[in-house]
Amino acid sequence: xxxxxxxxxxxxxxxxxxxxxxxxxxxxxxxxxxxxxxxxxxxxxxxxxxxxxxxxxxxxxxxxxxxxxxxxxxxxxxxxxxxxxxxxxxxxxxxxxxxxxxxxxxxxxxxxxxxxxxxxxxxxxxxxxxxxxxxxxxxxxxxxxxxxxxxxxxxxxxxxxxxxxxxxxxxxxxxxxxxxxxxxxxxxxxxxxxxxxxxxxxxxxxxxxxxxxxxxxxxxxxxxxxxxxxxxxxxxxxxxxxxxxxxxxxxxxxxxxxxxxxxxxxxxxxxxxxxxxxxxxxxxxxxxxxxxxxxxxxxxxxxxxxxxxxxxxxxxxxxxxxxxxxx
Amino acid sequence: xxxxxxxxxxxxxxxxxxxxxxxxxxxxxxxxxxxxxxxxxxxxxxxxxxxxxxxxxxxxxxxxxxxxxxxxxxxxxxxxxxxxxxxxxxxxxxxxxxxxxxxxxxxxxxxxxxxxxxxxxxxxxxxxxxxxxxxxxxxxxxxxxxxxxxxxxxxxxxxxxxxxxxxxxxxxxxxxxxxxxxxxxxxxxxxxxxxxxxxxxxxxxxxxxxxxxxxxxxxxxxxxxxxxxxxxxxxxxxxxxxxxxxx
Amino acid sequence: xxxxxxxxxxxxxxxxxxxxxxxxxxxxxxxxxxxxxxxxxxxxxxxxxxxxxxxxxxxxxxxxxxxxxxxxxxxxxxxxxxxxxxxxxxxxxxxxxxxxxxxxxxxxxxxxxxxxxxxxxxxxxxxxxxxxxxxxxxxxxxxxxxxxxxxxxxxxxxxxxxxxxxxxxxxxxxxxxxxxxxxxxxxxxxxxxxxxxxxxxxxxxxxxxxxxxxxxxxxxxxxxxxxxxxxxxxxxxxxxxxxxxxxxxxxxxxxxxxxxxxxxxxxxxxxxxxxxxxxxxxxxxxxxxxxxxxxxxxxx
Numbered sequence: 001x002x003x004x005x006x007x008x009x010x011x012x013x014x015x016x017x018x019x020x021x022x023x024x025x026x027x028x029x030x031x032x033x034x035x036x037x038x039x040x041x042x043x044x045x046x047x048x049x050x051x052x053x054x055x056x057x058x059x060x061x062x063x064x065x066x067x068x069x070x071x072x073x074x075x076x077x078x079x080x081x082x083x084x085x086x087x088x089x090x091x092x093x094x095x096x097x098x099x100x101x102x103x104x105x106x107x108x109x110x111x112x113x114x115x116x117x118x119x120x121x122x123x124x125x126x127x128x129x130x131x132x133x134x135x136x137x138x139x140x141x142x143x144x145x146x147x148x149x150x151x152x153x154x155x156x157x158x159x160x161x162x163x164x165x166x167x168x169x170x171x172x173x174x175x176x177x178x179x180x181x182x183x184x185x186x187x188x189x190x191x192x193x194x195x196x197x198x199x200x201x202x203x204x205x206x207x208x209x210x211x212x213x214x215x216x217x218x219x220x221x222x223x224x225x226x227x228x229x230x231x232x233x234x235x236x237x238x239x240x241x242x243x244x245x246x247x248x249x250x251x252x253x254x255x256x257x258x259x260x261x262x263x264x265x266x267x268x269x270x271x272x273x274x275x276x277x278x279x280x281x282x283x284x285x286x287x288x289x290x291x292x293x294x295x296x297x298x299x300x301x302x303x304x305x306x307x308x309x310x311x312x313x314x315x316x317x318x319x320x321x322x323x324x325x326x327x
Numbered sequence: 328x329x330x331x332x333x334x335x336x337x338x339x340x341x342x343x344x345x346x347x348x349x350x351x352x353x354x355x356x357x358x359x360x361x362x363x364x365x366x367x368x369x370x371x372x373x374x375x376x377x378x379x380x381x382x383x384x385x386x387x388x389x390x391x392x393x394x395x396x397x398x399x400x401x402x403x404x405x406x407x408x409x410x411x412x413x414x415x416x417x418x419x420x421x422x423x424x425x426x427x428x429x430x431x432x433x434x435x436x437x438x439x440x441x442x443x444x445x446x447x448x449x450x451x452x453x454x455x456x457x458x459x460x461x462x463x464x465x466x467x468x469x470x471x472x473x474x475x476x477x478x479x480x481x482x483x484x485x486x487x488x489x490x491x492x493x494x495x496x497x498x499x500x501x502x503x504x505x506x507x508x509x510x511x512x513x514x515x516x517x518x519x520x521x522x523x524x525x526x527x528x529x530x531x532x533x534x535x536x537x538x539x540x541x542x543x544x545x546x547x548x549x550x551x552x553x554x555x556x557x558x559x560x561x562x563x564x565x566x567x568x569x570x571x572x573x574x
Numbered sequence: 575x576x577x578x579x580x581x582x583x584x585x586x587x588x589x590x591x592x593x594x595x596x597x598x599x600x601x602x603x604x605x606x607x608x609x610x611x612x613x614x615x616x617x618x619x620x621x622x623x624x625x626x627x628x629x630x631x632x633x634x635x636x637x638x639x640x641x642x643x644x645x646x647x648x649x650x651x652x653x654x655x656x657x658x659x660x661x662x663x664x665x666x667x668x669x670x671x672x673x674x675x676x677x678x679x680x681x682x683x684x685x686x687x688x689x690x691x692x693x694x695x696x697x698x699x700x701x702x703x704x705x706x707x708x709x710x711x712x713x714x715x716x717x718x719x720x721x722x723x724x725x726x727x728x729x730x731x732x733x734x735x736x737x738x739x740x741x742x743x744x745x746x747x748x749x750x751x752x753x754x755x756x757x758x759x760x761x762x763x764x765x766x767x768x769x770x771x772x773x774x775x776x777x778x779x780x781x782x783x784x785x786x787x788x789x790x791x792x793x794x795x796x797x798x799x800x801x802x803x804x805x806x807x808x809x810x811x812x813x814x815x816x817x818x819x820x821x822x823x824x825x826x827x828x829x830x831x832x833x834x835x836x837x838x839x840x841x842x843x844x845x846x847x848x849x850x851x852x853x854x855x856x857x858x859x860x861x862x863x864x865x866x867x868x869x870x871x872x873x874x
Contacts, residue, residue: 025802043808046837165820165824165827207429213413214418218404218408221396221402263411
């Protein structure tokens with residue numbers, strides 16, 4: 001069990017390397033590495049440093065964000081169904097991002113893009129926590145999530161449909177499903193600081209989330225400052241998920257599947273699940289992104305398609321198990 | 328030495344006071360039974376005393392910062408919640424978190440497991456145990472916190488007789504070792520037999536406070552619980568048995 | 575280019591409303607249908623007397639009809655004819671009432687001839703035919719050599735063969751004057767979502783005639799398709815032709831401002847934008863040819 005973090009880190013490193021080395025241009029291993037590290041070969045340097053590197057970095061970071069925020073929200077609500085995609089946080093972040101883009105705000109002030117997505121994500125986390133109540137009842141949580149996803153999805157579609165740009169309306173699916181195609185280093189610089197800050201905040205919550213295993217009263221009596229924990233959770237999730245969605249769209253199910261798979265491997269302790277879920281999420285998203293390039297290189301297959309194909313059966317399985325436990 | 332002091336503590340739900348102007352102190356060496364019918368305000372009193380509920384008046388615990396409070400008093404909530412399938416030793420070690428790391432190898436964890444007779448269970452998943460076993464694991468967690476004061480909300484409800492008696496003895500032993508224990512209890516017989524002092528709560532007010540014999544009077548039982556009981560002294564200590572309804 | 579062109583020419587086709595959804599499958603289909611319709615649409619027109627009330631519901635027939643029709647003969651053109659991004663004849667089109675290609679709206683104009691594209695909503699065309707309106711469908715043009723046929727076809731439908739022949743002569747003279755005799759330089763057409771065009775497209779023909787080798791065609795594309803950005807970068811084109819972004823933001827167009835593409839364009843030194851002149855097989859395509867010829871000569 002002690003080996004789980006190093007093993008996951010190794011897996012992430014391998015997938016990151018694979019993400020850098022696999023692409024439609026079919027560069028050789030040697031020339032790819034020379035271009036990446038030594039800057040040899042003008043066009044190949046552009047391919048490696050400006051096209052593949054940002055894609056790999058964003059895949060790693062967005063996956064880590066989704067896995068970590070899923071684990072943190074599940075720990076706080078003590079509910080394995082809490083996941084940024086399912087409870088509408090991702091779609092609200094997407095709405096914020098789309099508003100920033102379509103109002104032209106993001107064009108004049110680039111920071112407006114992650115900040116608007118952060119605001120959307122933050123508002124939805126807050127709303128879901130209020131709706132689900134302190135114990136995070138599964139029904140209230142999922143219903144609030146459905147309502148929130150539907151609402152922000154509808155407003156996103158409306159904004160994109162009303163856009164003067166004929167391509168915008170076609171991109172509803174991008175915001176709902178997510179994609180890392182053709183992202184650039186400018187997206188990395190814009191989003192990664194928020195993702196890092198948000199993840200750093202979420203990673204501090206381990207002790208409090210462990211204590212919450214025994215409920216809010218027990219946790220508070222063990223010295224957990226619950227209002228502060230809640231605030232850090234909201235801000236951390238909003239910053240990291242907001243920034244991830246702003247550049248990659250809303251990729252669902254990573255935050256559901258990864259904590260669920262890793263929980264038994266870390267003895268179910270929320271504090272140990274946090275870093276493991278971050279690494280696991282990064283591995284899952286990198287793998288999904290590599291798969292989109294291998295399965296349909298020319299089609300810009302959406303990331304969310306693959307994560308949902310894996311994740312939705314998991315979701316049903318979890319509901320089935322919870323139903324049996326509750327019955 | 329005083330471990331808890333409440334002065335005019337009042338907890339309101341809406342306008343209605345569920346704890347009404349309660350003043351008391353708990354000192355080292357005391358095992359205090361908190362008695363009262365359902366809805367009398369026992370849980371609210373404990374939570375208000377810890378600062379988990381907004382309250383008027385003064386509580387020596389509620390005024391402490393969270394971590395200092397966690398080192399001064401452990402609390403066993405009524406709801407026996409175990410959200411994740413962690414192992415017993417990991418769960419019990421959570422009690423050590425106010426003192427630093429929640430380390431399952433901490434000697435305090437071993438002591439708590441031993442006191443509750445759970446040493447053989449330490450590697451088991453807490454969620455897979457029976458309800459009574461889970462209750463004992465949660466008590467062990469509160470014991471592992473090794474605080475001067477332990478507040479427990481219905482710790483023995485739902486336990487089998489052996490576990491009930493063992494738990495009450497553990498609490499009495501803690502008091503004998505110089506700790507203070509306050510436990511909300513519905514079983515008047517157990518309370519009478521093991522507690523050094525009883526508090527009787529009725530409609531939010533503290534109506535009696537003293538040694539078991541002085542609190543469990545016929546008048547108080549009839550007034551507060553609407554029951555009558557049989558009370559005697561034996562060689563093994565006091566015995567109390569509720570016998571029937573007054574009306 | 576073709577996706578945008580086809581999109582504009584046949585905006586009323588529901589599939590064509592999705593600028594990129596149709597990019598991969600629609601183009602090959604286009605060729606098959608062209609062949610069938612080219613034979614079908616041109617011949618019977620000559621036999622009919624000149625129509626008096628003509629309505630055009632397709633961007634390309636709009637422009638040919640405006641160039642060829644007798645005064646008063648053309649009653650209405652499509653609304654795209656006044657779109658600066660799509661039409662080379664915005665000013666002329668402003669003089670005509672605009673239609674949106676719906677069968678009901680067109681029928682109420684009492685036309686005796688409707689000019690449509692082969693991709694114009696089949697529903698509208700069928701409905702108009704059922705209502706007894708003569709509809710002539712004109713296929714899209716995929717090579718400069720097809721432009722004269724297109725002009726003649728519309729001329730015949732309008733009963734304006736003489737005007738058509740005159741226009742063809744002018745076009746051919748103009749095309750000959752723009753001939754380039756230079757070895758091929760590499761050029762890439764690059765559009766939102768990494769869309770490009772290969773062999774068998776009007777844009778490819780424009781590049782070929784002006785001394786360029788089209789990167790899309792070299793990459794093996796026939797018709798339109800996507801070219802991953804990294805393959806474009808590795809092809810190191812000397813000229814990159816892109817489109818002007820629409821107002822409002824879209825992720826599809828973000829690729830046009832990707833740092834890697836910006837780098838390529840900086841190195842190329844010349845960047846051209848494809849505009850309304852590239853869309854249709856009308857004499858205005860000569861302006862696109864002239865622009866690319868200038869770009870090629872600047873490379874020397």
